[in-house]
Amino acid sequence: MVNTQQIRPDADVPAGNGVTFEDVLAELADRRTEFREQRYVSKDFIARLKQLGLYRAATPTRFGGEPLAPADFLARIERISVVDGSTGWVASFGSALVYLAALPVATQAELYRDGPDLAFAGGLFPVQPAAPTETGFRVDGRWKFASGCMGADVLGVGIPGDESTGGKPRTALLRPEQVEIVQDWDVVGMRGTGSFDLVVRDVEVPREWTFIRGGRPTVDEPLYRYPTIAYAAQVLAVVGAGVARAALDYAEEVGAGYAGVTGAPKLADRAYYRAEIAGAEAALHSARAWFYELSHEVWDAVVAGDEATDEQNARLRLASAHLAKTSSDVVGRLLEISGTAPIHSAHPLQLLHGDALVPKQHAFLGPAMYDAAGAVLMGMPPTTPGFR
Known part of the structure; x- marks a missing residue:
């Protein structure tokens, strides 16, 4: 069983009409196969995510929004992704309203005329x-x-x-x-x-x-001074982290009780399995810690009225790419040490492996980000267009 409380212990608060985050996650656990088979998240469940405030988390306050600090939004997306990566990915685009802050103010007023949940x-x-x-x-x-x-x-x-x-x-x-x-x-x-x-x-x-896209906002609120493209990369990277958490929870639970058909010792009795589990925990927690630390640092700067520096932007981009890669690597290693069971196409680790691959492959998070970030950190121009 996945333990989403590891991600955000204080997130089980009412989200409207008495609905809690836990209520919505429980429904998601029941419906994730439905979404996978039909290949999209149903609109009625998008409405449930709206009840959690995810689609007003980047709406300007002046239009009724309740903007969240990036790290708080990221933690919510990560928690959803532990249950289902696809739904976490879709929910992550609640942050994309930061792009719309570049629209004329009159257009935004019309856009949010019927309410802030968009x-x-x-x-x-x-x-x-x-x-x-x-x-x-x-x-x-x-x-x-x-x-x-x-x-x-x-x-x-x-x-x-x-x-x-x-x-x-x-x-x-x-x-x-x-x-x-x-x-x-x-x-x-x-x-x-x-x-x-x-x-x-x-x-x-x-x-x-x-x-x-990434243009100068016409609304002056702190969220729209946070690096826009870096934020877009972060919300995708954190989906991979949620998927990796789900894979680790599964591997630890199953490993403690699974014995192969050959009569060999159960997985948890094998030294290599225990060592890989421990290494994966260390890798994922380390990558997450740096990722969230940087998000808090840059947010504190923009709330104080400072502009995020090129170096801060580069570190956000680098930490996002690193988290996406680490998350994918973690799931890949768990697959390798789990014997023959994951060769079945519907095996949980096989499904999670496919999900973890997607963030790492995204253009915002691929290998080119390391080169671009390294260039900026050494005082050179970024080597990738749209890096900031």
């Missing part, structure tokens, strides 16, 4: 051409990896930038009824994220309903 999903790549019009852009094309799109209230697609964006791409916002969702998500990990393709056919989007 589920946003985007298929930003590949960036597709969009012909300028007198009032905006004519959008037409197909975009990939729109995680959580089946439960989204608003969708975004990537279009080119121009001189006014400093070369950075824009995101154009659309209503769900303006977008066709093509359900072609067939993967070995994070099967339930619903990271489907978005298709838009000849829709004019007003300029004020577009924003520069």
